[in-house]
Amino acid sequence: MRIVVAEDLYLLRDGMVRLLEAYGHQVVATSTTGPETLDALRRWRPDVAVVDVRMPPTQTDEGLRAALAARGELPGLPVLILSQYVEQLYARELLADGAGGIGYFLKESVFDADQFIDALERVAAGGTAMDPAVIAKLLGSGTSHRRLGQLTEREHSVLALMAEGLSNQAIGRKLFLSESAISKYTTSMFGKLGITDDDHSNRRVLAVLTYLNTP
Amino acid sequence: MRQLGSWVARVGVGFVRSCVVGSLSMLVPLVWAGAVALGIRWGAANPWSWLAPLVLVCTGTLALCRTVCRAVRFLVGKWTDTAVPAGYRQAPAVSQLSTGHWWNGFSYERTRRDALRDQKWRLWWYDPATWRDLRFTALLPFTAGALACFPPAAVAAGLLTLARPEPAARLVGILALAAALATAPYAWRAVRPVAVRFLRPSPAMVLADRVEELTAQRADVTVAQAAEIRRIERDLHDGAQARLVGLGLSLATAERLMETDPGRARALMRDARAGAATSLSELRELVRGINPPVLSDRGLVDAVRALALDSPLETTVSAGAEVRLEVPVESALYFAVAELLTNAAKHAHATRAAVSLVWGGTGVVVAVEDDGRGGAAERDGGGLAGLRRRLSVFDGTLEITSPVGGPTRVRMMVPCE
Numbered sequence: 001m002r003i004v005v006a007e008d009l010y011l012l013r014d015g016m017v018r019l020l021e022a023y024g025h026q027v028v029a030t031s032t033t034g035p036e037t038l039d040a041l042r043r044w045r046p047d048v049a050v051v052d053v054r055m056p057p058t059q060t061d062e063g064l065r066a067a068l069a070a071r072g073e074l075p076g077l078p079v080l081i082l083s084q085y086v087e088q089l090y091a092r093e094l095l096a097d098g099a100g101g102i103g104y105f106l107k108e109s110v111f112d113a114d115q116f117i118d119a120l121e122r123v124a125a126g127g128t129a130m131d132p133a134v135i136a137k138l139l140g141s142g143t144s145h146r147r148l149g150q151l152t153e154r155e156h157s158v159l160a161l162m163a164e165g166l167s168n169q170a171i172g173r174k175l176f177l178s179e180s181a182i183s184k185y186t187t188s189m190f191g192k193l194g195i196t197d198d199d200h201s202n203r204r205v206l207a208v209l210t211y212l213n214t215p
Numbered sequence: 216m217r218q219l220g221s222w223v224a225r226v227g228v229g230f231v232r233s234c235v236v237g238s239l240s241m242l243v244p245l246v247w248a249g250a251v252a253l254g255i256r257w258g259a260a261n262p263w264s265w266l267a268p269l270v271l272v273c274t275g276t277l278a279l280c281r282t283v284c285r286a287v288r289f290l291v292g293k294w295t296d297t298a299v300p301a302g303y304r305q306a307p308a309v310s311q312l313s314t315g316h317w318w319n320g321f322s323y324e325r326t327r328r329d330a331l332r333d334q335k336w337r338l339w340w341y342d343p344a345t346w347r348d349l350r351f352t353a354l355l356p357f358t359a360g361a362l363a364c365f366p367p368a369a370v371a372a373g374l375l376t377l378a379r380p381e382p383a384a385r386l387v388g389i390l391a392l393a394a395a396l397a398t399a400p401y402a403w404r405a406v407r408p409v410a411v412r413f414l415r416p417s418p419a420m421v422l423a424d425r426v427e428e429l430t431a432q433r434a435d436v437t438v439a440q441a442a443e444i445r446r447i448e449r450d451l452h453d454g455a456q457a458r459l460v461g462l463g464l465s466l467a468t469a470e471r472l473m474e475t476d477p478g479r480a481r482a483l484m485r486d487a488r489a490g491a492a493t494s495l496s497e498l499r500e501l502v503r504g505i506n507p508p509v510l511s512d513r514g515l516v517d518a519v520r521a522l523a524l525d526s527p528l529e530t531t532v533s534a535g536a537e538v539r540l541e542v543p544v545e546s547a548l549y550f551a552v553a554e555l556l557t558n559a560a561k562h563a564h565a566t567r568a569a570v571s572l573v574w575g576g577t578g579v580v581v582a583v584e585d586d587g588r589g590g591a592a593e594r595d596g597g598g599l600a601g602l603r604r605r606l607s608v609f610d611g612t613l614e615i616t617s618p619v620g621g622p623t624r625v626r627m628m629v630p631c632e
Contacts, residue, residue: 060511061513085499088525089521108491111488111491140527
């Protein structure tokens with residue numbers, strides 16, 4: 001894959017590039033500021049971009065803004081946001097356009113390189129991948145609390161894994177259940193939540209997340 | 216009939232009030248008159264005769280002035296619902312020092328009784344309110360006092376002239392009585408504007424009070440700041456630092472075991488990775504408690520929105536056009552909202568909350584409302600009192616209405632130019 005890495009701290013940027021190259025991916029450009037990131041995304045149109053939220057010159061959410069702006073021009077451009085902290089607010093903004101190809105992770109998720117690369121590939125393929133911390137926050141907030149009240153405990157855990165971006169097969173492996181059992185759970189769950197079910201995992205995740213996000 | 220009754224009542228009340236104000240204001244002039252009379256009686260014979268009346272005037276006036284002022288303030292408050300702030304200086308606490316002496320804020324004394332007596336005198340003497348009171352007692356008889364004296368004086372004069380046999384005198388007497396009755400409901404009223412104008416604290420006193428308030432606030436802030444820094448230091452010391460030490464140890468051991476026992480080395484490295492993740496999440500919580508990242512990224516409105524999203528309550532946020540404030544003000548308001556939402560969920564058992572932020576010409580108003588069970592009260596050292604203190608640093612105010620059974624409404628206002 002052709003990847004753009006936007007990260008202002010040298011050590012992290014360097015480590016990230018080395019990690020990606022170790023897995024056989026090609027880093028076509030790196031950037032260290034918000035405007036630079038936007039330029040690189042426009043010029044290279046990468047298969048996926050790894051973007052840090054906080055970047056110079058303002059040291060606020062420059063990276064996030066650049067990613068959102070680039071996706072405004074190039075709809076569905078796959079972006080994986082890496083941050084020291086996760087905010088529901090930012091997750092909402094990223095998911096708002098409904099185009100998919102979004103990942104939002106804590107920086108330490110790169111500790112588990114296999115899973116990280118896996119998530120990155122899912123995002124590049126137009127899927128959605130969220131850090132468990134983001135999911136926990138989404139599922140724990142007041143709005144979703146009421147809506148999720150009718151789900152059983154098992155359905156709840158299936159929903160959480162689905163929101164992370166896993167397919168039925170992967171969820172089944174994690175919960176030691178058969179794929180058909182999982183699909184039974186999802187059907188009943190979608191029925192309760194009033195979401196139309198289809199097999200496309202990305203649209204499924206988006207449906208769940210947008211549903212949880214709308215106040 | 217009823218009108219007549221209410222008129223009689225008004226005249227009666229007015230007459231009594233005029234009498235009270237008149238006699239109160241004439242108390243000090245009476246002392247002066249007595250002194251002058253004394254001087255005249257001794258007068259001719261003794262060259263030092265002016266001395267005793269002078270002493271009488273001074274001590275009498277000084278002794279009476281505060282009592283008179285207190286009475287006027289009380290009466291004005293009772294009759295016209297006008298609060299006239301007194302602004303007397305408060306006595307500092309008298310405390311015993313390790314040497315056994317007593318310190319009263321001004322001087323050291325051997326016994327507690329001496330210290331209290333000394334403090335009382337000094338407070339009285341150095342209080343600018345004393346000089347204001349003196350001015351007022353001197354002014355009162357010639358303004359509101361004189362007016363208030365009119366009805367009783369007219370009644371007295373009327374009754375005296377009525378007693379005389381000539382018809383002209385009777386006519387004058389009746390006229391005087393009529394004038395007394397007509398003016399009685401109004402004569403005492405001049406005491407209000409005079410008291411409001413001359414009995415309130417002077418600008419210098421208001422400033423002195425403000426300085427005292429600010430000094431107390433500064434002390435509070437310094438203490439709070441030191442406590443906060445200690446908390447951060449402790450959190451870092453017990454959390455991230457300790458974990459990093461453990462991490463280093465694990466890695467060192469793994470390095471040694473790499474060749475002899477690769478399995479254990481790998482396990483140790485996995486532990487090290489988990490430790491690093493834990494210390495990162497601890498650091499993140501710590502940073503969030505010091506300065507929430509969204510607040511510096513996006514400002515107050517988005518930070519409050521993020522809070523609302525994370526809150527277990529169903530929280531709506533409405534905001535006017537945002538004006539960025541000073542960082543400390545934004546931070547104080549953010550943590551205030553965070554605390555109020557936590558209270559609503561934890562103590563009031565609310566399910567919904569609404570936060571509104573409005574920027575006006577004078578400042579920002581943040582209101583938080585929940586549908587909980589109410590009954591929130593401000594206790595010394597409690598969360599709400601702390602909140603009020605933190606806002607007061609920016610001259611902010613806090614209003615709480617929380618009837619038992621709910622809902623709780625809290626309104627915070629911070630002025631900004």
